[in-house]
Amino acid sequence: MNDIRLTPTREDKFAFGLWTIGHIGRDPFGDPTREPISPSDFVNGLDEVGAWGVSFHDDDLLPPGTSASERENIKKSFRKALDDTGIVVSMATTNLFTMPCFKDGAFTSNDPQVRKFAIQKVMNSIDVGAEFGAPTIVFWGGREGVEAAGSKYPLDALERYREAMNFLVGYVKDQGYRMKFAMEPKPNEPRGDTFLPTIGHTMAFIETLDDPSMVGLNPEVAHETMAGLSFYQGVAQAIWQKKLFHIDLNDQKIGRYDQDLRFGSEGIKDDFFLVRLLERTGYSGPKHFDSRPYRSEHGEGVWEFARNSMRNYLAFAAKAKAYDNDPKVKEAESLAGVDALANETIGKYSKALAEKLKAENFDYEQLAKRNYFNERLDQLAIDHIFGL
Numbered sequence: 364m365n366d367i368r369l370t371p372t373r374e375d376k377f378a379f380g381l382w383t384i385g386h387i388g389r390d391p392f393g394d395p396t397r398e399p400i401s402p403s404d405f406v407n408g409l410d411e412v413g414a415w416g417v418s419f420h421d422d423d424l425l426p427p428g429t430s431a432s433e434r435e436n437i438k439k440s441f442r443k444a445l446d447d448t449g450i451v452v453s454m455a456t457t458n459l460f461t462m463p464c465f466k467d468g469a470f471t472s473n474d475p476q477v478r479k480f481a482i483q484k485v486m487n488s489i490d491v492g493a494e495f496g497a498p499t500i501v502f503w504g505g506r507e508g509v510e511a512a513g514s515k516y517p518l519d520a521l522e523r524y525r526e527a528m529n530f531l532v533g534y535v536k537d538q539g540y541r542m543k544f545a546m547e548p549k550p551n552e553p554r555g556d557t558f559l560p561t562i563g564h565t566m567a568f569i570e571t572l573d574d575p576s577m578v579g580l581n582p583e584v585a586h587e588t589m590a591g592l593s594f595y596q597g598v599a600q601a602i603w604q605k606k607l608f609h610i611d612l613n614d615q616k617i618g619r620y621d622q623d624l625r626f627g628s629e630g631i632k633d634d635f636f637l638v639r640l641l642e643r644t645g646y647s648g649p650k651h652f653d654s655r656p657y658r659s660e661h662g663e664g665v666w667e668f669a670r671n672s673m674r675n676y677l678a679f680a681a682k683a684k685a686y687d688n689d690p691k692v693k694e695a696e697s698l699a700g701v702d703a704l705a706n707e708t709i710g711k712y713s714k715a716l717a718e719k720l721k722a723e724n725f726d727y728e729q730l731a732k733r734n735y736f737n738e739r740l741d742q743l744a745i746d747h748i749f750g751l
C-alpha cells in the first residue's frame with residue numbers, strides 16, 4: 364500500500380462542477396442542508412484539495428435575472444480566482460432543465476418559441492464558456508423526453524434534437540471557437556422517458572449529424588448504471604468509436620433514482636475496470652466528477668468528499684497497474700486467451716479466402732473442451748481490489 368500515490372496532482376486532470384461539491388443538499392423532499400459556495404471560493408477550495416479543473420452550467424455562474432453589472436462582477440472575481448490558482452475551466456454546459464418554461468422539453472418542446480429560446484440560451488452559454496476557455500460544451504437533455512408517450516411523436520422529437528445540435532455546431536464554427544460538444548445520455552429522471560437514453564442511442568444519433576466529428580459523448584457512471592448497463596462496456600465502445608470527449612465519474616446502485624454518489628463508493632469492480640481502461644487507453648480529457656456529497660454533510664465534509672473522489676480514482680489506477688504487472692494475471696489471461704482476441708480472425712473478405720474457409724474442418728467437440736479459467740482470472744481482480 365505504501366507506494367500507492369493517493370494525493371492528486373494537476374497532471375491527473377481532476378475536475379469538479381460548481382453544482383457538485385457546491386450542491387446545497389436540496390432534494391425533491393427536503394430543503395437545503397448547507398450554504399452555497401461562491402464560484403471564486405469554490406475555485407480556491409479546488410486548489411486546496413489538489414484538483415485541476417472546474418466546470419459550470421451557465422446558471423451556476425450567472426444566475427438568471429442577474430443584472431449586467433452583477434454579471435461582470437461575478438465574472439471578474441471568478442477570473443481572479445482562476446488566475447490566482449491556475450485552476451482551468453475544463454467544460455461548460457447549459458441548464459435547460461430548471462426554468463419552468465422547459466417543463467415540456469427544450470430542443471424538443473412542442474412549443475417552437477421554447478425551442479428557439481433553448482437554442483438562444485445555449486448560444487449565450489457557449490459564449491461564456493468560450494470567454495473562460497472551455498474546450499468542451501456538454502449537453503445533458505434532462506427535459507428532452509415524455510411522461511405521456513402520445514404527447515410527442517418521437518421521430519419528430521429526434522428531428523428537432525438534430526436540428527438544434529446542427530444549428531449550434533454551425534454557431535461554434537461561425538464564431539471560430541475552438542471547442543467541441545459532448546452529449547450526456549440518461550435513461551430517465553427528471554422525465555419519465557428521456558430521448559437518447561444510453562451511450563449506444565447517443566452514439567448512433569451523433570453519426571446522423573451534419574458534422575459528427577464535432578460531437579462526442581460525456582457518459583456518466585450513474586446514468587448508464589441506472590439503465591442496468593455496464594458503464595465499463597459502454598465507455599469501451601465510446602473509446603473504440605473515438606467518441607469519448609469527456610467523462611462524468613460518480614457512483615450509483617442499479618435500479619435507483621439518480622444517486623450521484625462519490626466515485627469509488629459503490630460499484631467497485633466496474634470502477635476498477637473503468638479506471639484500468641481509461642489509463643491503458645491514455646484517455647487525456649478531464650476526469651470530471653459529477654457527484655455530490657451526502658445530504659448529511661456540510662463544511663469540511665464536502666471537501667472530504669472531493670478529496671476521496673480523487674483518492675479512489677488514484678487507488679484504482681494503482682491497483683489496476685499492479686493487476687497488469689502481476690505474473691499470475693498474465694498467466695491467467697493467457698489461459699483465457701485475452702491476447703489472442705487482438706489477432707485478426709480471417710481478414711478482409713475475398714472469394715479465395717471464403718472458399719478456403721468453407722473447405723476447413725473444425726473439430727467443434729474438441730473446441731468445446733477448452734477451459735478458459737475465467738473464475739481464476741476474475742478472482743485475481745478481486746484479490747487485487749481487496750489488496751490480498
Ligand SMILES: [Mn+2]
Pocket residue numbers: 503547583611653
Ligand atoms: Mn453528469
